[in-house]
Amino acid sequence: MSLKDVITGKDIAARYGGEEFAVILPKTPLYPALKLAEQIRHAVMKAELIKRSTGEKNRRLTISIGVAELHKGTSAQALIETADMCLYAAKRGGRNRVVSEADEQSFAAITR
Numbered sequence: 730m731s732l733k734d735v736i737t738g739k740d741i742a743a744r745y746g747g748e749e750f751a752v753i754l755p756k757t758p759l760y761p762a763l764k765l766a767e768q769i770r771h772a773v774m775k776a777e778l779i780k781r782s783t784g785e786k787n788r789r790l791t792i793s794i795g796v797a798e799l800h801k802g803t804s805a806q807a808l809i810e811t812a813d814m815c816l817y818a819a820k821r822g823g824r825n826r827v828v829s830e831a832d833e834q835s836f837a838a839i840t841r
Contacts, residue, residue, distance in 0.1 A: 735769055749816075751809075759798040759831055766794045766827045774825070791825035798830065 732742035732752060741753040752769075754762050770792055778787040795815030799808045811830055819828040 732769070735765065735772065751812075759796065759829060762796050762798065763827060763829055763831070766796050766829075770794055770825070770827055793819035793824050794827045795819055796827060796829035 732750060736742050736752060736754075739755050740757075741751075743751050743753075745751040752765075754765070757765075773790050773792045776790065778790065779785070780787055793816060795812045795818065797808055797811035797815060799805075815828045815830060815832075818832075819826045822828065
């Protein structure tokens with residue numbers, strides 16, 4: 730499974746940092762983006778890693794995802810910062826989860 734397998738059309742997947750990736754979904758509202766984030770999370774959990782040199786099956790991976798929506802008048806930098814805060818809220822919340830700015834309890838805890 731790769732990010733290219735789950736994105737379509739004008740959507741863009743890119744490596745953003747060492748172990749961080751960004752998926753840009755132009756003209757996609759927050760809730761469909763959350764649905765896609767959950768699909769990605771489940772696909773990663775189901776993927777089975779196999780060590781090429783030995784054929785040995787490795788343990789499964791999990792991911793944490795932060796989701797933010799670009800609001801009118803918001804800068805790209807502010808969008809990235811919001812998504813990043815949501816990502817770290819997902820990690821602090823126990824990992825292997827999706828957190829968005831609409832997740833009031835998690836988002837309120839990170840913006841205090």
